[in-house]
Amino acid sequence: xxxxLGIREGAAxxxxxxxxxxxxxxxxxxxxxxxxxxxxxxxxxxxxxxGSPVGPGRLKALADTIMAQIRRADAIVKNMNRFAHxxxxxxxxxxxxxxxELVVALSSRFASVxxxxxxxxxxxxxxxxxxxxxxxxxxxxxxxxxAMGEVGKGKTVELVAEKSGEGVVIRLTRLEALExxxxxxxxxxxxxxxxxxxxxxLSVDHGEGRVTIELPAEIGP
Amino acid sequence: xxxxxxxxxxEEDFLEAMSQRxxxxxxxxxxxxYPNEALKMxxxxxxxxxxxxxxLPEMDGLQVLQELRRxxxxxxxxLLTGYATAEKRAEAKNLGAVDLVEKPADxxxxxxxIRRVGGNRMEQDxxxxxDEGRLARKL
Numbered sequence: 001x002x003x004x005l006g007i008r009e010g011a012a013x014x015x016x017x018x019x020x021x022x023x024x025x026x027x028x029x030x031x032x033x034x035x036x037x038x039x040x041x042x043x044x045x046x047x048x049x050x051g052s053p054v055g056p057g058r059l060k061a062l063a064d065t066i067m068a069q070i071r072r073a074d075a076i077v078k079n080m081n082r083f084a085h086x087x088x089x090x091x092x093x094x095x096x097x098x099x100x101e102l103v104v105a106l107s108s109r110f111a112s113v114x115x116x117x118x119x120x121x122x123x124x125x126x127x128x129x130x131x132x133x134x135x136x137x138x139x140x141x142x143x144x145x146x147a148m149g150e151v152g153k154g155k156t157v158e159l160v161a162e163k164s165g166e167g168v169v170i171r172l173t174r175l176e177a178l179e180x181x182x183x184x185x186x187x188x189x190x191x192x193x194x195x196x197x198x199x200x201x202l203s204v205d206h207g208e209g210r211v212t213i214e215l216p217a218e219i220g221p
Numbered sequence: 222x223x224x225x226x227x228x229x230x231x232e233e234d235f236l237e238a239m240s241q242r243x244x245x246x247x248x249x250x251x252x253x254x255y256p257n258e259a260l261k262m263x264x265x266x267x268x269x270x271x272x273x274x275x276x277l278p279e280m281d282g283l284q285v286l287q288e289l290r291r292x293x294x295x296x297x298x299x300l301l302t303g304y305a306t307a308e309k310r311a312e313a314k315n316l317g318a319v320d321l322v323e324k325p326a327d328x329x330x331x332x333x334x335i336r337r338v339g340g341n342r343m344e345q346d347x348x349x350x351x352d353e354g355r356l357a358r359k360l
Contacts, residue, residue, distance in 0.1 A: 021304075025276060028303030028324050029232055035325035036238035043245055065234050112231065115279035153279050 008135070008193035015138045019106050023080045026109055030073045037066050079105050086134040096127040096136070096168045096215065100161050103140040110145070115153035118144075121160040127168045130218040131198055139194040143172055143202070143211050146186045150177045166217040175209035182206050224335060225266070228252045229259040229273035229285070230301070239328075246332050256280035263292050270335045274324075275302040275309065283312055290317045299334060301326055 005013065040062055044054045082102055104118050111118045147157045151174070161170045178184070187195065187202050195202055199219040203212050226248050230236050236252040243250045251266070253259050256277050263271065271289055275282035286298055300313055300321040310321055320334050 025303040029235070032303070032324035032326070033232060033234045033238065036235060036242060036328075039242055039328055040238050043242060065238070069234065109276075112278050113276060 006193070007189050008197060011142070011190040011194065012134065012138055015141055019083060019141075020080075022106070022109050023076060023083075026076055027073060030069050030076070033069045034066055037062050037069075075105075083137070086137055090134075091130065091132050091219070093128055093130045094133050096129055096161050096170065097123040099133050099137050100140060100159060100170060103137050103144065104159060107141065107144050107148075111148060111157075114148050116148045116151060117156040118148075119156050119158045121158065123161065125163065127161050127163060128217075129168055129215055131215060132219075135194050135197050136200075136215070139191060139198065139200070139202075139213065140170065142187075142191055142194070143213065146184070147172045147175050147211060150175055150181060150184065152177060164214065168215045168217075170213040170215070172211040173209065175211065178204065178206045178209045186211075223247055223249045224269045225249045226251070226335060227259060227262055227268045227271045227273075229256065229271065229277070230254065231274065231276070231278050242328050243332065243335075246328070248332075248335070254278070256285045259285065260288050260292065263289050263296065268293075268296060270297045270299060272299045272301050272331070272335070275300055275305055275313070283309070283316060286313060286316050286318055297335075299331075301331070 041059075044058065044062075047054060079102060083106060086099075086102075101120065104120050107118065144157065144159075151157055155177070156174050158173045159170070160173070161168060163169075184204075186204060191202060194200075199216050201214040204210075205212070224247075226243060228236055228240055228243075228250060229252075230239075231254050233254055236254065240250040240252050251262060251268075253262065256279060259271070259273070262268075273282065273285065277285060282300070282302070286300070289296055289298055294317075297319045298317065300318050301324060302321070303324050305313070305321060305323075313321060322331055322334065
């Protein structure tokens with residue numbers, strides 16, 4: 001796809017493009033809803049001009065819908081902004097839980113399209129590491145994409161991040177379908193390249209239906 | 222004769238507003254957020270047109286398009302989507318989609334296209350002024 005790029009950079013570019021396309025699609029959906037509701041207001045206005053005014057309840061419902069979509073768009077754009085800024089500084093201190101939340105939010109549309117529910121267990125503490133937030137987000141997306149593809153329609157992928165010794169461990173669980181695919185080709189070369197950059201480990205437990213990612217508290221230069 | 226249209230989109234707020242507006246323009250509108258339900262409805266009821274998104278839950282939009290055309294080869298399908306790549310557009314056309322409209326859409330353009338695709342049956346292609354008259358009568 002991108003001749004000249006290394007495996008890690010190719011994966012990163014693909015990830016950035018995929019998320020950007022999904023975000024733009026979602027913003028278009030929000031704009032479409034606002035557009036149709038504004039159109040309904042025009043229709044109501046036309047009716048009022050012709051002597052058939054609508055009740056305040058219908059106008060209030062329209063205003064509520066538009067406000068809700070503006071809040072939704074604001075959340076989407078905030079996530080887009082956080083995602084875009086995740087490449088600002090290559091290596092820095094950050095909370096792993098924040099990155100996990102961001103990846104789950106960015107993946108929600110992909111989950112919906114696949115009919116998969118994403119459930120994140122709440123954090124009880126800060127999970128600070130010094131690492132590369134963008135590459136971690138990329139690795140988490142690849143793991144989540146794999147998990148969603150494995151479990152299939154109507155299932156749930158549960159995500160949890162917690163302290164483990166000096167580092168942090170992230171688990172994707174309830175992947176019972178893994179039992180039936182002992183050689184799913186995951187992790188592949190993209191995941192390996194990211195794991196190497198992050199100094200992290202990844203294991204797939206087919207029997208337990210679980211993917212585990214172990215991050216060190218701080219990676220070297 | 223009212224055009225009978227099936228709207229398929231995963232955004233309920235969109236379906237609610239769009240169906241009200243299309244209804245006010247003289248169309249009989251059914252809606253669903255579920256592709257499988259849309260296929261069932263298309264099997265059970267005659268529709269003049271289906272207006273559907275490409276990005277749908279649980280089933281790929283192009284697959285739904287293909288199934289709809291299998292159920293009723295004469296069914297006119299208009300894709301209404303946020304964005305479609307050139308490849309998707311070409312594939313949709315090959316699978317029998319008659320039009321692709323980008324969101325957010327102009328209701329009058331969409332209405333005009335629905336009537337145009339149903340024109341053979343209905344001999345009716347009069348957008349704005351006729352719509353306004355019907356709009357006022359309906360609402």
